Amino acid sequence: MKTVSWRRLKALSLKESRQILRDPSSGIVAFVLPMLLLVIFGYGINLDTDMVRLGLCNQDGGPESVRFAAHLSGSSYFKVVGGDRPRLDAMLENGLIRGYVVLPQDFSALMNHSQTTAPIQLVTDGAEINTANFIANFMKYVWQDWRLSRARDLGETARQGADMDVRYWFNAAAISRHYLIPGSITIIMTVIGAMLTSLVVAREWERGTMEALLAAPVTRAELLLSKLIPYYVLGMGSMAVVAFCAVYIMGVPFRGSAAVLFLVTSVFLLSMLGIGLLISSVMRNQFDSAQTTLNVAFLPAVMLSGAFFVISSMPAPIRALTYLLPSRYLVSSLQTIFLAGDVWDVLLPDIAFLTGTSVLFLALTALKTTRRLDG
Amino acid sequence: MSAAVVLSRLCKTFSGMKSPALDGISATIRSGIITGIVGPDGAGKTTLMRLMAGLLRKGAGDVAVLGLDPVDRTDELRLRVGYMPQKFGLYEDLSVIENLRLHADLRGLLGQERQATFARLLSFTDLHRFTDRMAGKLSGGMKQKLGLACALLGKPDLLLLDEPSVGVDPISRRELWRMVRELADGGMAVVWSTAYLEEAETCDEVILLHEGALLFSGRPADLTGRLAGRCLHLHGVEGRRRKALNRMLRLPEVADGAIQGHSLRVILREGAIRPAPGDLGLPGAPQWKEVTPRFEDAFIDLLGGGPGGESVLAASMPARQKNGADLIVAENLTKMFGDFAATDQVTFSVHQGEIFGLLGPNGAGKSTTFKMMCGLLKPTSGRAEVMGIDLRKSPAQARQRLGYMAQKFSLYGKLSVRQNLEFFSGVYGLSGGRQRAAVEGMIESFHLRPFLQVKTDDLSLGYKQRIALACSAMHEPDILFLDEPTSGVDPLTRREFWNHINGVVEKGVTVMVTTHFMDEAEYCDRIGLIHQGRLIALAPPDDLKKSVASKEMPDPTMEDAFIELILREGQA
Numbered sequence: 001m002k003t004v005s006w007r008r009l010k011a012l013s014l015k016e017s018r019q020i021l022r023d024p025s026s027g028i029v030a031f032v033l034p035m036l037l038l039v040i041f042g043y044g045i046n047l048d049t050d051m052v053r054l055g056l057c058n059q060d061g062g063p064e065s066v067r068f069a070a071h072l073s074g075s076s077y078f079k080v081v082g083g084d085r086p087r088l089d090a091m092l093e094n095g096l097i098r099g100y101v102v103l104p105q106d107f108s109a110l111m112n113h114s115q116t117t118a119p120i121q122l123v124t125d126g127a128e129i130n131t132a133n134f135i136a137n138f139m140k141y142v143w144q145d146w147r148l149s150r151a152r153d154l155g156e157t158a159r160q161g162a163d164m165d166v167r168y169w170f171n172a173a174a175i176s177r178h179y180l181i182p183g184s185i186t187i188i189m190t191v192i193g194a195m196l197t198s199l200v201v202a203r204e205w206e207r208g209t210m211e212a213l214l215a216a217p218v219t220r221a222e223l224l225l226s227k228l229i230p231y232y233v234l235g236m237g238s239m240a241v242v243a244f245c246a247v248y249i250m251g252v253p254f255r256g257s258a259a260v261l262f263l264v265t266s267v268f269l270l271s272m273l274g275i276g277l278l279i280s281s282v283m284r285n286q287f288d289s290a291q292t293t294l295n296v297a298f299l300p301a302v303m304l305s306g307a308f309f310v311i312s313s314m315p316a317p318i319r320a321l322t323y324l325l326p327s328r329y330l331v332s333s334l335q336t337i338f339l340a341g342d343v344w345d346v347l348l349p350d351i352a353f354l355t356g357t358s359v360l361f362l363a364l365t366a367l368k369t370t371r372r373l374d375g
Numbered sequence: 376m377s378a379a380v381v382l383s384r385l386c387k388t389f390s391g392m393k394s395p396a397l398d399g400i401s402a403t404i405r406s407g408i409i410t411g412i413v414g415p416d417g418a419g420k421t422t423l424m425r426l427m428a429g430l431l432r433k434g435a436g437d438v439a440v441l442g443l444d445p446v447d448r449t450d451e452l453r454l455r456v457g458y459m460p461q462k463f464g465l466y467e468d469l470s471v472i473e474n475l476r477l478h479a480d481l482r483g484l485l486g487q488e489r490q491a492t493f494a495r496l497l498s499f500t501d502l503h504r505f506t507d508r509m510a511g512k513l514s515g516g517m518k519q520k521l522g523l524a525c526a527l528l529g530k531p532d533l534l535l536l537d538e539p540s541v542g543v544d545p546i547s548r549r550e551l552w553r554m555v556r557e558l559a560d561g562g563m564a565v566v567w568s569t570a571y572l573e574e575a576e577t578c579d580e581v582i583l584l585h586e587g588a589l590l591f592s593g594r595p596a597d598l599t600g601r602l603a604g605r606c607l608h609l610h611g612v613e614g615r616r617r618k619a620l621n622r623m624l625r626l627p628e629v630a631d632g633a634i635q636g637h638s639l640r641v642i643l644r645e646g647a648i649r650p651a652p653g654d655l656g657l658p659g660a661p662q663w664k665e666v667t668p669r670f671e672d673a674f675i676d677l678l679g680g681g682p683g684g685e686s687v688l689a690a691s692m693p694a695r696q697k698n699g700a701d702l703i704v705a706e707n708l709t710k711m712f713g714d715f716a717a718t719d720q721v722t723f724s725v726h727q728g729e730i731f732g733l734l735g736p737n738g739a740g741k742s743t744t745f746k747m748m749c750g751l752l753k754p755t756s757g758r759a760e761v762m763g764i765d766l767r768k769s770p771a772q773a774r775q776r777l778g779y780m781a782q783k784f785s786l787y788g789k790l791s792v793r794q795n796l797e798f799f800s801g802v803y804g805l806s807g808g809r810q811r812a813a814v815e816g817m818i819e820s821f822h823l824r825p826f827l828q829v830k831t832d833d834l835s836l837g838y839k840q841r842i843a844l845a846c847s848a849m850h851e852p853d854i855l856f857l858d859e860p861t862s863g864v865d866p867l868t869r870r871e872f873w874n875h876i877n878g879v880v881e882k883g884v885t886v887m888v889t890t891h892f893m894d895e896a897e898y899c900d901r902i903g904l905i906h907q908g909r910l911i912a913l914a915p916p917d918d919l920k921k922s923v924a925s926k927e928m929p930d931p932t933m934e935d936a937f938i939e940l941i942l943r944e945g946q947a
Binding site: 217 | 453456460463468482483525
């Protein structure tokens, strides 16, 4: 028997595609879920903190304190609420403000005394540590900025030795959506590549249709290709839709080329398909397959790929672990393609690794795909 | 007639299993006849089918299919062997014609020949009206025919059907049998595996397996013939036939016995002399009558006779006052799922101390009716009462008084036997000393001591069944609900199970049971026949059989009665 007969391959792929089209759950996973993720990651989760409500307790009331208060209120990062300490404490407890600044009674006096610095106190809500850190950092910045402008106003030279001017390269406006979208493409492709295929093949085992196929004149290559081709098309289609929406609807920049995007996502999808098929041909039931794929592919893609959580701030052993994950390389490539362009120094190693994993997993799957039930 | 398959000392052991799945099987399967591979669950039937289909590698010994090794010569054999796996192997989200086209493409059946084959198979299976229907929406019988059609596409020389009659109603089963008979007459070698021993009798030859070993191979009549003169009915027993059976089973001459309607069916040991009816000490004027031995009788005889008639479970139960009251009452009971009436206006009542059976094919609505009667499902309309408690109002209160054994036994597979017993006794409200005593009692009754620490997943089906019964009876309920309690279990364990049921009923417990084993219906005092949600007959088993007796069918079996009553219903 020929290794691949086009007639048989066509028949099997057609069957697979029909099943995809008729099963509402594949449509949901391939097109509804990605849209949902896009909306959630694009608008729901927002790691930027603009317009934080901040309290101000001005115990001084002198001219310097009023000027500082005005400066603070003018900042685009804070919405300032005035009040006395007990009131602000109560508001902080109720979550109405995220922190407050205390200007002590002798604030104006100390500011006018050139040899000393005036202390101000910042109280933040440590239960929301990200916001607390953010407020602390920005307060430092606002405080420094105010002192510099005040010094300029007074005709003094700045006592500050160095000044820091931060630029966010590649994402100049520091909009988190821009780097979350490449991350969500990774999640979507993992779900379609690994999750959906592992479930579909496991279902064939559970329902006994795999046994019927094995008893028919079908070769190993045909079995494998008939699963790969339809799901590859589905995964790439879903990726294209997501990328299109991201760029044209959500305004995420796209600085690389479509061809490179196609190449990178293809090798990644192939390695995910390999993982999905491998898991389901070993597990042979939907529950175990879903559990394994969740732990092997999906959760690492969410937590360790760098899609949402920054890899460089992970502990060293975990950081080392991320180097084994295909999703890490896709995230890095996608962020590069979307935000920077075709930077080959980044893309080449990523593509090389992803090609390696797809070859490895597909080869293992081919080994595990047999024409018998017991290998 | 040539040999299609030759098995010689064939063995197969799966890794991780203690005993081999197949142990030295030698047999020949010939063309032009139907060969049955027969045995209870776990006997090794499916393993043997898969070895012949080339889906498993053999262990020691040899198997030759159409003269070839099924694993080395897979490519050739795939085209010459048709195989229908369990559950038919159909794609449920593809239509009838799409399933056929897929298999035709895979087998290279093209052009004119393809159109001709489709036409022939669709009319042969009577599926031409349903070509566009999704396979998942077909009835069990139609799925079975489509599975058969797919397996027949390549015009195979050998047709392997793995448990084709599971989940299929008796009428479709007969139809399939006729179709397969036609194929065999045309020269094909047909292999039909089944756990229903009565199906063995209609096969031309059988290979009888039990726990991986070959018990018999040859014509079924040769096996049942060994019992000639030893298979008897005892007529005219008055009064309590369960008590009479118990007494009979204690006689040294008796190998096995069962209740069959108003009579007792008894198998004597080889060489035993028939005891005089007068000496049996039974009330009434009992008389022996020789009957045709059945395959199941022969099977039990091969295994050295039945398990006797004692039930330690019943012995440990307190006797209940008999009052003959109606403990279970269903009146115009209806359950709708959307527009579909799963149970439609069903009315019956069950007296105290009675075994009441609900009989019907899969999907007829037995389980739905059953679940309403034990308060697990809320009826759409109608009345359901247990011991005077209205199940619509206070199902929980009623449930305390009854024991429920669910289909497939529903034990916790990852818990040990002891943990299961403790859990279920707790669920039924036992605690402290009473709970300990109940658990100990069940361990004694069912001889569970050696398995206390074993996970129930690792036990055989027979043991699971015993534990499930133990779990449902621990709180000494007045009513036992048993849902398909014996599916897939071997005949010996089934006998033992019925000993327990007969025993507890003698103690005044009321039993309501569902089954699709026609012969088991004979144990019941009264049977309700359920078909398409409706109760189409309600009577003692003998009356049901008598009602369909005719010139052509003077002595109908329960299955004959069942089919006849359903056909009559269709005409009405």
